[in-house]
Amino acid sequence: MTCQTRQPDRLAQPQSDVDLLESFVRWAAAQLNLDLIERPDGACELVRRTETPDGPTIESVSAFCWPGSRAPGEVAGQRVTPITGRAPLVEWFHDALQAQGPAVHARPKYQPSGVHDFSNQLFSAYTVENGNVHLGGCLFDDRPFLRLTYRSPALDRIEHYYFNENGTPIDTETVQSLGLNEIVPAGPYPPRMTGQQMTLLVHAGQRHIESVAPPLENGVRSTEAASEKGQLSEPIAATIIWAKHVTGKLRFTIGETFADLPFEGWARMFVPPPFHCEASGVDSFHLGATDDGRIVAADEIATCDKSGKRVVRCELVECSVSGQHVLEKLTRTCPVSGQPALQDQFTICQVCQQEVSNIVLKNGICQACRQLIPVPIDDPRIVWLLGEYPGLDRFRKWQLSETESVYIAQAATWWKRLLVVIDKETSQVHRLAHRSGFGSRWTDLEPAEREELLEF
Ligand SMILES: [Zn+2]
Structure with a gap:
């Protein structure tokens, strides 16, 4: 079983600007280890907790409210306004995330982390008569995708663009199927990827964005030119998202015998594969x-x-x-x-x-022997028969039938009938017999009679 990432039909785009911005802020806060305090009046405050010898200190980073909500006034001396893509906080996120490296590590919020997460679904898919199914091996590995987050041309919202590990864009369905649009920090020990590898991947994604950016007035497509217009510039976040991939083998055992079924695919999209019966x-x-x-x-x-x-x-x-x-x-x-x-x-x-x-x-009497048909003397089968046994050429009236292996020929004179059963391939005569014109019983010819009749 395999599961491939499809080529894009279009770039992944957000479904809702408001949800997207809120989701980004929550993720960035978690990625930067900030606490998001949400007050009953709708105000949100981002704070940084720091442990010191004198106890924890709390530093307020920003206060805002979600788009569309009513501004509740002030928090910690800051005027609270709905957050937008233009907000200084978004720029602050950009700087803080960039300080962590060419990209930051994340993973889908919901995906199996091990076989225990889907073993029930896996095993219950199969019914094995008088036998059982178990895992003959299972390996989970993390495979990287790139998410580039930009402020949109209008600067009041953000957009994500997703790429596979080769820097090729992936389609919306794949993004959603793998849960790449709902991510959390990868934790303190993310899978290994060097800074150079990350930089190469980010640049590949950026080059693609530049190549598909809408042309400006002078036809220039570069992000630098776009930036002058307040459009796409560098991404505000580059994120490596690690999706779980699974490779394994199921073993079906019945008595002393067993059969293996290899499988492979994205853990989150994993569907038990059917067993292919070679015999049927x-x-x-x-x-x-x-x-x-x-x-x-x-x-x-x-x-x-x-x-x-x-x-x-x-x-x-x-x-x-x-x-x-x-x-x-x-x-x-x-x-x-x-x-x-x-x-x-x-x-x-x-x-x-x-x-x-x-x-x-x-x-x-078999059907072939019951249903002989008169054939002319120049019928190719009779010609062949007489060629093999010239002595039979004395008979001029023939009837013929055939099976898969033999010709059944009968010759008639005014006073008797002759039966020849001859092998189609070897031309061996299986039977040579005669009977009187009115009799029903065939009598095999004596060897001497056979020889005389067939050879001369
Ligand atoms: Zn027969």
């Missing part, structure tokens, strides 16, 4: 075992009517005589019908002496 080609979450010890899709297991063995349904054939569904190896193909039939459903035809399935027999 069917994908299934319901597994069982055949009597010969193969783990297959349980719904594809069927029982052989003859042997009672449990096998995969597609391995059974229908006996053309009894209608039973049986293992193919218990059958053979009838040379007359071309259909499989159980081996105990064959009888020797009294005329051509081939073993044929009972369904083509009537009064001991």
Whole structure:
């Protein structure tokens, strides 16, 4: 199972300006280890707590209220106004975050951190008849995405742009699916990424933003030119978001036999994959075992009517005589019908002496021997027959029938009939017999008669 990041249909954009700004402020505060105090009157205050030998000190960083709320007056001597993308606090965030390095580390707020977070969902997806499923291995690793946060051209809101680890933009659906739009600080020990790697990735993202920025009056697309117009400049935050990726293997065990199912994908988007049954080609979450010890899709297991063995349904054939569904190896193909039939459903035809399935027999004579058709002397099959055995050229009236392996030919004179059963491939004569014109019983020719008739 794989889960790839799709190429973008458009750049990831915010759904709500107000929610986006509030979400950014909350995240930046957490990232900078600030406490956000929200008062009942709607005022918010960002404070920095510092531990000193004399006890904690609290320093007020900023006071504001959320966009759209009523300004409640003053907090700590500061006039409280709704925060916007233009607010000095946003610029302050920019400086403070930039001081932490080329980018800061974060992770999706909601994502599985280990297999325990989805093991129930994983195992309950499968039903294993007389067996069980367990993990044969599972590895979680963190893979980086880049979020660049800009103030929008209007400067009163912010926008996020998301990229994969190669600096390629990713689409909105992927951002939401991976939870990249709702993040928290990665903690004190984020996955390792060098400052140079971060800088390269940030620059790749910035170059892309520049390339798609709306052209200005003179056609220039650079962020520097945009900045002069109060539009896009450098990002106010560059964030490496670490999404969990999972690789593992499920092992299904029934008795002494087992089958493995590898899986791979983003932990947050993980969906248990179906088991692919090689024998039937069917994908299934319901597994069982055949009597010969193969783990297959349980719904594809069927029982052989003859042997009672449990096998995969597609391995059974229908006996053309009894209608039973049986293992193919218990059958053979009838040379007359071309259909499989159980081996105990064959009888020797009294005329051509081939073993044929009972369904083509009537009064001991097979369908091929009952349905001979008159053919002209220049019929290619007769021409071939007479070429192989020139002695037969003395007969001018022929009737013919054929099975998968033989030609059944009869020649007629005014006083007797001749029967020739000849192998199509080897031209070996399987039977050479005669009967009187009015008789019904064929009599095999003596060896000397055979030789004379066939050779001369
Ligand atoms: Zn026959």
